[in-house]
Amino acid sequence: MAGPGSGTRVGILLSGRGSNFAALAAAIARGELPAEIALVVSNVADAPGLARARELGISTRVVDHRESGSREAHDARMIEALAAAGVEWVCLAGYMRLLSAPFVEAFDGRILNIHPSLLPAFPGLHAQRQALEAGVKIAGCTVHFVDTGLDSGPIVAQRAVPVLDGDDEAALSARILVEEHRLYAEALRRLLTEPWRIEGRRVLFGPRERGGGPSE
Numbered sequence: 001m002a003g004p005g006s007g008t009r010v011g012i013l014l015s016g017r018g019s020n021f022a023a024l025a026a027a028i029a030r031g032e033l034p035a036e037i038a039l040v041v042s043n044v045a046d047a048p049g050l051a052r053a054r055e056l057g058i059s060t061r062v063v064d065h066r067e068s069g070s071r072e073a074h075d076a077r078m079i080e081a082l083a084a085a086g087v088e089w090v091c092l093a094g095y096m097r098l099l100s101a102p103f104v105e106a107f108d109g110r111i112l113n114i115h116p117s118l119l120p121a122f123p124g125l126h127a128q129r130q131a132l133e134a135g136v137k138i139a140g141c142t143v144h145f146v147d148t149g150l151d152s153g154p155i156v157a158q159r160a161v162p163v164l165d166g167d168d169e170a171a172l173s174a175r176i177l178v179e180e181h182r183l184y185a186e187a188l189r190r191l192l193t194e195p196w197r198i199e200g201r202r203v204l205f206g207p208r209e210r211g212g213g214p215s216e
């Protein structure tokens with residue numbers, strides 16, 4: 001297995017706390033993920049996740065969306081920074097903006113996000129609150145490919161978490177977050193180490209079944 005400091009070059013986009021980024025970095029440090037984090041980009045200069053990246057000695061870059069005229073102009077600056085760092089895969093980790101079509105095309109099929117619900121239920125903000133308000137008994141998290149929509153790309157992996165009667169938003173969020181931290185690294189590792197393909201909306205792992213008759 002590839003150790004830390006080698007493997008696929010991953011770029012992280014974050015806007016806040018950055019615990020999912022830190023979980024990916026920890027999985028890499030433990031030798032569980034054949035990747036290295038080449039750059040952490042944030043649109044928020046004082047995001048705690050950026051400070052954590054600096055502590056870990058990982059390159060960081062602030063691309064403030066308020067300084068760019070349009071979403072496309074902002075994303076073009078991010079593409080430039082990520083490309084200059086040799087980034088091959090992009091992981092969103094609490095990145096609070098939609099991506100433009102040119103960004104999605106620049107990293108076509110190599111952008112992931114983690115979301116704290118069992119998509120397609122409860123996309124968007126406050127997914128855990130949405131789950132409590134809907135009264136579901138099972139919540140969870142989803143790693144999915146990113147398109148230009150809101151939490152709408154093909155699903156790579158999901159993990160279920162029970163909703164308990166005493167839960168408030170903080171308790172449910174904390175229980176889901178534990179699984180987020182495991183699931184993100186596991187999903188990325190599968191994508192980097194196993195054959196996979198997308199058929200329709202489904203992400204399928206393993207070698208393609210060879211159809212065919214006796215002559216094959």
Ligand code: GRF
Pocket residue numbers: 014016017018019020021049093094095114115116177180
């Ligand atoms: C996580 O709940 C993630 O699923 C969602 O935003 C939150 C980010 O948390 N997309 P963190 O910044 O990774 O701690």
